[in-house]
Amino acid sequence: MTAQNAVESRTSRGSGGGFRPDIEGxxxxxxxxxxxxxxxxxxLVPGGFVGVDVFFVISGFLITGLLIRELERSGRVSLGRFYARRAKRLLPATGVVLVVTAVLTWLSVSVVQWRVFGGxxxxxxxxxxxxxxAGRSVDYLAEDVGVSPVQHFWSLAVEEQFYIVWPLLLVLVGWWVRRRTHARLRPVMAVAIGVVIVPSFVISLVWTASNPAVAFFVTPTRLWELGIGAFVAIGAPLWPRVPARVAWVLGWFGLVAVVVSAVVLTEQVAWxxxxALWPTVATALVIVAGFTSGRWGAASLLAWKPAVWVGGLSYSLYLWHWPLLVTATNLWGELGGKKGLLVAAASFVPAYxxxxxxxxxxxxxxxxxxSNRLSLSLGGNFTLVGVVAGLVLVLAVPTSTTNPEQGGGQGQAAGAAVLGSAATGGGPTPGSVASLAEVEWYTPGATEAVTDVPPSYARGxxxxxxxxxxRVCELGDPDGAVTLVVVGDSKILQWWSAIDQIAQDQGWRIISMTKSACGFHAGMQNQGAEPYESCVGWNENVxxxxxxxxxxAVLTSQRKKSALEDPTDGSTLSTDAMVEALEEHWTVLGDAGIPVIALLDNPSPGGNVYECVAENPDDLSACAFDLDEGFDGSGAPSMLDAAERVDGAQTIDMSPYLCPDGTCPPVIGNVLIYRQGTHLTDTYVRSLTDDLASLLxxxxxxxxx
Structure with a gap:
């Protein structure tokens, strides 16, 4: 969401370059x-996110109007002058904000997040x-990443990409018009813009329906919004001819529609x-009406001096408010409306x-x-300052506490020295919380735990x-006499490395079928606040x-312990519904002569263990948790109950190797156990290969x- 559209010296300008205070408002x-x-x-405004769509339309109008006027005036567009103006207008403030944001992140966020947020x-x-x-929004392994302190820059990025591409398109149009005597600039430009934004709107419809998390952020789904503003700019010579009364109606209707969209729309609407036609078309109507609406039109209200002042400050306000809100939340927890308003109001100070x-x-x-060259150099240097600020935060991540004899290595390489030691006692006596005080090194390091994953992810x-x-993958012995299907969510996939090694040793063929956050059962899980409908379809196909x-046989495990009692209601969850859902799938397989082996979900910590370890390097006992609580919070109870109802179903419980004395420590045998919430590090799973084999x-x- 952005206020990055002040494009002429210090004011908003209309079709002829005149000041438009209503646009500032x-x-x-x-x-x-x-x-x-x-x-x-x-x-008050559950749909306040529409503000970004308003900004997009304004940007498309102002930038296109600026370029058209230059083409009509001189027949050409000076790309150097255009980019120089953008550079000195936008990049210095951005560089300053990013440096401050890096410092605030360093002060307020756990060290395990520094690398991600620095990036x-x-x-x-x-x-x-x-x-x-956009990539992170569909990356299951990134579920532990907090709210980015620069998340608001997504819309600034969309506009910058627009600023780079749009002038090139208009230059091409201008060149084509000059070569054709009878061609008229504005009609040709309208066709060219239509060729861009119609596909963009179609992409927006398709991606919003099929992949809304990605559609929200990416440029192809947003170009049409800027294009609406561009069409308004192209038609600028026509708008003064609109009758004043019609313009008066259009202006007020548009302004009210923008505000109502923010009040009526919610985050549940696919976006x-x-x-998004609602606020964007409404914004276009306000801009059109501002050409002729007269004294009592919406433009007169928007031209109110305090509104014009705030509008002029909007870019700075947009840059500053979000890092301050995120930092305040990191320090004090959820802010709520009153504290949030105070922080937002405080952002006026650094913005001004x-x-x-x-x-x-x-x-x-x-x-x-x-000097265009000097302006571009200035902007480039401030961009470099922002890049350096992020890289410094990445490099500030402390060196991992790994085996010094391994040369500071981490993950699987450093872990090779301790594989197999988890149950037998490499280093301190495993399972003893008191012994955690003796831990001098462990692997993987806490700041690398989230990347210590099985190779199944790299293989897709x-x-x-x-x-x-x-999606099917095979491992183990491709010619094995015994075939096992491994099915479920990431909680069975976390055992991939150990299962693969056991299968190779035993001569088993393994067929893997897994889906993010989707257990193997006949019920309906929830996905956030919504029913996880694609999980049901996947389960039927699997x-x-x-x-x-x-x-x-089938080997399965899962994280969820509850399912929705009513698939059409995303709020009522129960363990009985999940047990029945598991029972149904397992019974169907059992009746077909395919027995089920349930590898019980591992005990679930109440928080991120690796983050706790990073923050308490001298007191690892602070990161231990009770086995009984961890068991109750996992998917294991439902799996146990379902196994008791299904003939031939077996269960495997690995919790004695994770919590040997009833307490679950963060490190056993010099291996860090947890990564990504409740998941096990691949290094620790590998260390349990022989122990899992003894049961499997x-x-x-x-x-x-």
């Missing part, structure tokens, strides 16, 4: 909606962070998609200071105005949360696939008999 409305929404005043800051400085966030001391002095510098063996298609394969091999033998 419209910016004030947009930034006000964004501030209220981000300040968690959701009871985000680099992406923000280079204006590609929208793609970074952007067709719903940076506006007066950084933005304006550089924008109006006579030396910079006379886990289906995402959107698709119902069955069950059919297993029956067709007809394996010797007899279970498979019984199933095959």
């Amino acid at each position: 419209l910016r004030a409305v947009a930034i006000g909606l964004v501030l209220l929404y981000h300040a968690e005043v959701v009871e 985000d800051i680099v992406g923000a400085a280079l204006y590609v962070v929208n793609w970074v966030l 952007p998609g067709y719903a 200071l940076s506006y007066r001391l950084v933005e304006n002095p550089l924008r109006f510098s006579k030396g910079l105005s006379g 063996c886990q289906q995402d949360q959107e698709s119902t298609e069955v 069950r059919a696939e297993i029956l067709e394969i007809d394996p010797d 091999v007899p279970a498979v033998d019984r199933a095959v008999e």
